[in-house]
Every structure is written in C-alpha cells, then in structure tokens.
Amino acid sequence: MIRYDVFDARDLLAFPGGDNSTDTVFGGVHFNLTTLQHWNYTYYSNGTLSNNSRCYLTYEPYEPKLLISNGTFINATKCYSAVDPIAxxxxxxxxxxxxxxxxxxxxxxxxxxxxxxxxxxxxxxxxxxxxxxxxxxxxxxxxxxxxxxxxxxxxxxxxxxxxxxxxxxxxxxxxxxxxxxxxxxxxxxxxxxxxxxxxxxxxxxxxxxxxxxxxxxxxxxxxxxxxxxxxxxxxxxxxxxxxxxxxxxxxxxxxxxxxxxxxxxxxxxxxxxxxxxxxxxxxxxxxxxxxxxxxxxxxxxxxxxxxxxxxxxxxxxxxxxxxxxxxxxxxxxxxxxxxxxxxxxxxxxxxxxxxxxxxxxxxxxxxxxxxxxxxxQRRQRGDTIDRELGIVRKPAWWRRVRGEHLYTMRDKISQNVNEVGGKRGLRARFEGEPEGETGGKDDGIEMASMSQKNNPRVDRAGVGSLGSADRYAGKSQRRHNERIVESFAGVLFPNNVDPERARRIAEITADGPPPYRDEERGRSSRPTGASNGQRNGSADTTNSIAAPPQQVRSMLDV
Incomplete structure (x- = not known):
C-alpha cells in the first residue's frame, strides 16, 4: 500500500537496526520489532509501514510516537494524508x-x-x-x-x-x-x-x-x-x-x-x-x-x-x-x-x-x-411596407410630447369618441337629431344629421334608408331592429348608388330620348291618394289599354 509510479521498482527494506535484535528505530523513536513482525508490518522504501490493512508514515515529522502491543500506533499519520507539497x-x-x-x-x-x-x-x-x-x-x-x-x-x-x-x-x-x-x-x-x-x-x-x-x-x-x-x-x-x-x-x-x-x-x-x-x-x-x-x-x-x-x-x-x-x-x-x-x-x-x-x-x-x-426584423419589415404604401409614421417622441404615453385605456377610448364628435356626435350619426336641437344646420360634425329632412330618400314604409330607428311608426320589434342595422350599415359602409344611377341616366339620355317612365303609359309611380307607406288596391287597367305601345330603345328600357 505504498506510493510508486509505474516505472519504479518495488523495494522492500529491512527494518532499521536498534539497540538489540528486537528493537528498531523510525525517526529517532524506538519500536518493538517483535510486535511489528507479529502484526505483519512491512517497511517500504518510501518511508511507510503497512500490513495491507493499515498504512502509516515513518519519516519526520510524521513518525509514530508509540506502538502498543496490540499493533496500534499512537500519534501516527496515515499514508492517505495530504502531507506532500503541491507539484x-x-x-x-x-x-x-x-x-x-x-x-x-x-x-x-x-x-x-x-x-x-x-x-x-x-x-x-x-x-x-x-x-x-x-x-x-x-x-x-x-x-x-x-x-x-x-x-x-x-x-x-x-x-x-x-x-x-x-x-x-x-x-x-x-x-x-x-x-x-x-x-x-x-x-x-x-x-x-x-x-x-x-x-x-x-x-x-x-x-x-x-x-x-x-x-x-x-x-x-x-x-x-x-x-x-x-x-x-x-x-x-x-x-x-x-x-x-x-x-x-x-x-x-x-x-x-x-x-x-x-x-x-x-x-x-x-x-x-x-x-x-x-x-x-x-x-x-x-x-x-x-x-x-x-x-x-x-x-x-x-x-x-x-x-x-x-x-x-x-x-x-x-x-x-x-x-x-x-x-x-x-x-x-x-x-x-x-x-x-x-x-x-x-x-x-x-x-x-x-x-x-x-x-x-x-x-x-x-x-x-x-x-x-x-x-x-419585424420593425424593418413594417418600415418597408410603409414605404411601399406611402405611409409616413410619426417619430417616437411624438406621443411623449403630446402626453399620449400616459393615457390609460379609458383615456384612449374617450379620445376616439371625441374625434367623432362625442356622445352628441354619435347620436347625430346613428339616430339623427331633431331639428329643434341643432337648428337645422350643420354643427361641425363630419356627417350631417340623418333625419328625413337631410335624407329625402324614403322607402315604401316612409322611413329613410339611413333614417333613425325611432322614425319607424310600426310595432314590429324585428322591423325596428332591421332599421337599426340598416342605419349603422349605411354609416359604416356608405355607397354611391344614387350618384351612379344619375350618371347612367344622363349617359343614356345623351344619345337618344329619355328613358322609359310609367307616366308615358298613363299611370303614375304612386297611386293618387296614397300616402307614403300605403298601397292602392285598385285593379283598374284602363290607362294601360289606352296608352300608346311602349317603344324599346335599349336593353336598359326592358
């Protein structure tokens, strides 16, 4: 149980001589040689004693101080100790x-x-x-x-x-x-x-x-x-x-x-x-x-x-x-x-x-x-798309100068509402204000009031196609909801049907006679005595028989 490297020879040494044949000396300390041999201790060239169970150092200053008859050393240092210098x-x-x-x-x-x-x-x-x-x-x-x-x-x-x-x-x-x-x-x-x-x-x-x-x-x-x-x-x-x-x-x-x-x-x-x-x-x-x-x-x-x-x-x-x-x-x-x-x-x-x-x-x-x-990368892609679409983004300091970076969600919603005219502006857009409240004139809101006065287009029931739901005089809740949906749809998705129709009529009449009207055959588009939203139940066909025959001038007259 002693230290050797692979290329050294293993040397077993005889015990050092002492005062007599039963005495040996390690580091100036005398030990009983008979006791050492009885417990199978062997002395090695690196200065250790070992019996394959225990190993002790024998050189100064780590030599044992005393050996008891049962083979135990007193104040001895074991071989498995960090006593050598760092190499x-x-x-x-x-x-x-x-x-x-x-x-x-x-x-x-x-x-x-x-x-x-x-x-x-x-x-x-x-x-x-x-x-x-x-x-x-x-x-x-x-x-x-x-x-x-x-x-x-x-x-x-x-x-x-x-x-x-x-x-x-x-x-x-x-x-x-x-x-x-x-x-x-x-x-x-x-x-x-x-x-x-x-x-x-x-x-x-x-x-x-x-x-x-x-x-x-x-x-x-x-x-x-x-x-x-x-x-x-x-x-x-x-x-x-x-x-x-x-x-x-x-x-x-x-x-x-x-x-x-x-x-x-x-x-x-x-x-x-x-x-x-x-x-x-x-x-x-x-x-x-x-x-x-x-x-x-x-x-x-x-x-x-x-x-x-x-x-x-x-x-x-x-x-x-x-x-x-x-x-x-x-x-x-x-x-x-x-x-x-x-x-x-x-x-x-x-x-x-x-x-x-x-x-x-x-x-x-x-x-x-x-x-x-x-x-x-996302920011660069967004800048590229903005340049292609011609969109110019405001600089980052813009929101801080205006204090918008301190807005809460409620403040942002209020800002959006104010941009379209506040509560009164929303009501004017979606419900239509009575003439008495606004005096029948524009009050600075982007879109004018949608009352019947500002929107003369009237359907058969007598309610403007973009009129308010409270203009509907009937009791049908379903019809009332439909009018609300139609009003909002007209505001959110405006169309240009009437200008397009007027343009087409002007285009047709430019090359020939005016387009066909019901009055040419002796009947009006609205029966006499019938009000808005009412229908005449007469089945009279006298005007239709006495009227001149219809002359088709284009496919639009059919």
Whole structure:
C-alpha cells in the first residue's frame, strides 16, 4: 500500500537496526520489532509501514510516537494524508480552475441575456430551447471546478486515494457535458434559422414533412448515444483508479480496468454523438441557407454558411472525444494515471472544453437577444411596407410630447369618441337629431344629421334608408331592429348608388330620348291618394289599354 509510479521498482527494506535484535528505530523513536513482525508490518522504501490493512508514515515529522502491543500506533499519520507539497499537476490544475471559474461567470451572464423573454411564448419554439446550451456550459464549468480543485491533492497525497478518483469521475462528466453543449448550440442555431423564416410567414414550412421529422428524432438519437456513454462509464466501482500503489498493482488492477471494454464502448458512443452534431449542422444549412449548383459553388456556399463559432467548437469537441478514445486504449496518456503526462492531460483533456466555453461566451456577448432581433426584423419589415404604401409614421417622441404615453385605456377610448364628435356626435350619426336641437344646420360634425329632412330618400314604409330607428311608426320589434342595422350599415359602409344611377341616366339620355317612365303609359309611380307607406288596391287597367305601345330603345328600357 505504498506510493510508486509505474516505472519504479518495488523495494522492500529491512527494518532499521536498534539497540538489540528486537528493537528498531523510525525517526529517532524506538519500536518493538517483535510486535511489528507479529502484526505483519512491512517497511517500504518510501518511508511507510503497512500490513495491507493499515498504512502509516515513518519519516519526520510524521513518525509514530508509540506502538502498543496490540499493533496500534499512537500519534501516527496515515499514508492517505495530504502531507506532500503541491507539484506541477496541482499548480496547473489551479490555473485551469481559475479559467473555468471565469468561464462559468461569463456563461451565467450569457444565460441571463439570451434566456430573457421579450415576446410571448410560442408552442413551436420553447424558451428552454435557447437556454440549454448555457445550462450545459454551466454544468461543464461546475464539473471542471470540482475535478481541478481535487486534482491539487493528487500530488499532495503520499499514497493515491480519493482525490484521483474524484478527478477522473468528473472528467468523464466534462466530456459528456461538452459534447451536449456543442450539440445544443448547433441544434438551436437551426431552430433560430427556422424561426426567422416562420415569423413573417407561419406556413412557409410544414410541420409534418421529412425535414420536421428529422428535427424531431435527431435529438432523441443524439441523447441516446450520450446517455449510453454515461451508463457505460459512470455507474461502476471506481476503486481501481486508486490501485496504483505499486507497479504490480497498477498492471494487475488499474490498467486492465481503465482500458476495458466498457470504456472503449463508451468512447465509441461519443463518436456517434459527435457525428450526429455534424449531420445536424449540414441539415440546417441545407434547409435554411441558400442552395447553390455545382460542386465548387456548393462548397463555397457551405463555407460561407458555416458560423465561425462552429468552425471552432465542433473540431474542439471532436478532439476531446478523440482523447477519450485514446485513453481507452493507451494508459500512458490517461487522465486516470497517478503520475501521468501533465501537458497531455491538461492541454488535450481539459483544454478543448475550456476553449469551447470561451468561444460560446464570446458569441453570447457579441450576438443580440433573439426576441430583440426578431422585433427588429419585424420593425424593418413594417418600415418597408410603409414605404411601399406611402405611409409616413410619426417619430417616437411624438406621443411623449403630446402626453399620449400616459393615457390609460379609458383615456384612449374617450379620445376616439371625441374625434367623432362625442356622445352628441354619435347620436347625430346613428339616430339623427331633431331639428329643434341643432337648428337645422350643420354643427361641425363630419356627417350631417340623418333625419328625413337631410335624407329625402324614403322607402315604401316612409322611413329613410339611413333614417333613425325611432322614425319607424310600426310595432314590429324585428322591423325596428332591421332599421337599426340598416342605419349603422349605411354609416359604416356608405355607397354611391344614387350618384351612379344619375350618371347612367344622363349617359343614356345623351344619345337618344329619355328613358322609359310609367307616366308615358298613363299611370303614375304612386297611386293618387296614397300616402307614403300605403298601397292602392285598385285593379283598374284602363290607362294601360289606352296608352300608346311602349317603344324599346335599349336593353336598359326592358
């Protein structure tokens, strides 16, 4: 149970000589050699005593002060203690931990910026979809901080134990989180491109075509392989990582397990997940970017359509996956190795994730909130339509100068009512004022009163076609309601039937005799003695027989 690296030889030393054959000395303290041998204690070259159950340090100032006959040491320091100074691996881990802490703060700022809503939620584009990439960024940063801060104690522990287990455990979580981060950024970029197409025209893309089905099943496919990597690597006994206390133990326990079938299969699952990211990016470019013909034009179009951050993050994620594949076959460069190669472990094991975090943060600060960008696009489309229609909008300060930005809904309704003449104006439009109230003259209202005096057109019942409902003298409620509807319809939807009729009559009479009238045949349009709204029941046909025959001059006379 002593500390060795893989390339050192295991040396068992004889107990130091003491005053006699049953005495030994550790750090100037005498111990009973018979008792030590009775409890199977062995002395190792790194200054530790161990009987495969307990391990104690024997060099100053950590040497035991007393040994009891039952094999118990008094005031002894166990081997699994952080007593050694920080080495290169620890200092490098501190530097990377600080960088990841800065990345975590930047990621939280980007989450607050891009996760805020300025538009109502849409069922087709959930708000959490844009936040997942930042959630995974926070997850990766948190796992990296735990892994790197416990990495400091790997060198400080005289015998490898818990710190190297925690460091290795959270490093594999960093790999999964980093791949998921890149996936969510690529997936959401495609969703954002679709949203910009759908916003001006909701029917530009169908929701049941092949494109929509691929975008529905692709996340399920990706997370299936990512979670397969999780279940193959994480839920297991991790005690094999600390079993590097001697070359024999490393060769027998640590290396076979670290390069076993489960780690190889888990790395293969991440390879499939990374290929899914590449396919998703190609799918989004194909459907949401301009298409070109020809191999050269397609290549140039693909290069132009690729966002710069994906040119950086996708290869970095691929490098991280490649490192996990490498250490599943080669123990020399493994992050789980007790005295591994520090530049390889940190540059290849922790570097890609850190760079992806900062690339994402740079994108987050440089790009606007998507809701704000969508509002700006809507504003630009509205300005374009206004220019085409010749509409000139008042500047934004207009409402504030007039105080309209302080109006409540009631104030706005009152303003609209006042623009059409207030209550009296509405009554004059829809009911008609008696002559006694207005004096029979226009009082400044846009449309004059709709009484019978101002509207001489009278139907058979004696009520103007745009007259008020109270002019109706009958008792039928249905007829009364019909007159109200007719009055409002005439005001809201005015027509020019009478001017058009007069124009047609003038046009016809210009080339020939006047149009046909009933008086020509000896009968009037209104029977004598009949008032408005009344009908003469006479069946006299004398005038019709005595009248001259009708002469048809045009089709309008028929």
């Amino acid at each position: 290169v691996r620890g200092y490098t881990g501190i530097g990377f931990a600080v960088a990841y802490a800065i990345g975590l703060m930047l990621t939280l700022s980007c989450l607050a910026k891009h996760g805020r809503l300025y538009l109502p939620k849409e069922k087709r584009f959930y708000p959490i979809g844009r936040r997942w990439q930042w959630y995974w960024g926070c997850f990766v940063s948190a796992c990296a901080l735990i892994s790197l801060f416990t990495n400091i104690d790997i060198d400080r522990y005289h015998v490898p134990e818990l710190p190297i287990i925690v460091t290795s455990f959270f490093w594999f979580l960093i790999c999964q989180g980093t791949v998921a981060l890149v996936w969510e950024s690529v997936r959401h970029w495609g969703s954002w491109q679709e949203r910009q197409f759908v916003d001006p025209n909701p029917f530009v893309y169908r929701e049941d075509d092949r494109r929509a089905k691929v975008e529905f099943y692709l996340p399920l496919w990706f997370y299936f392989w990512t979670w397969m990597n999780f279940f193959l690597v994480i839920p297991r006994s991790w005690s094999f990582v600390e079993q590097q206390r001697s070359p024999e133990q490393t060769l027998a326990k640590a290396i076979p397990t670290a390069t076993g079938a489960r780690f190889k299969a888990g790395a293969f699952c991440l390879v499939i997940a990374w290929l899914t990211i590449v396919f998703s990016l190609r799918h989004s470019i194909y459907h949401y970017k301009p298409r070109n013909r020809g191999v050269l034009n397609r290549t140039m179009g693909l290069v132009k359509a690729l966002p710069l951050r994906f040119v950086l993050t996708i290869p970095l994620a691929g490098a991280l996956v490649a490192y996990q594949v490498l250490i599943s076959f080669n123990w020399t460069f493994s992050v789980m190795r007790y005295q591994g190669i520090v530049p390889v472990i940190f540059a290849w094991g922790y570097g890609p994730s850190l760079l992806i975090i900062f690339v994402q943060a740079a994108y987050g600060f440089a790009s606007p909130n998507e809701d704000k960008a969508l509002l700006n």
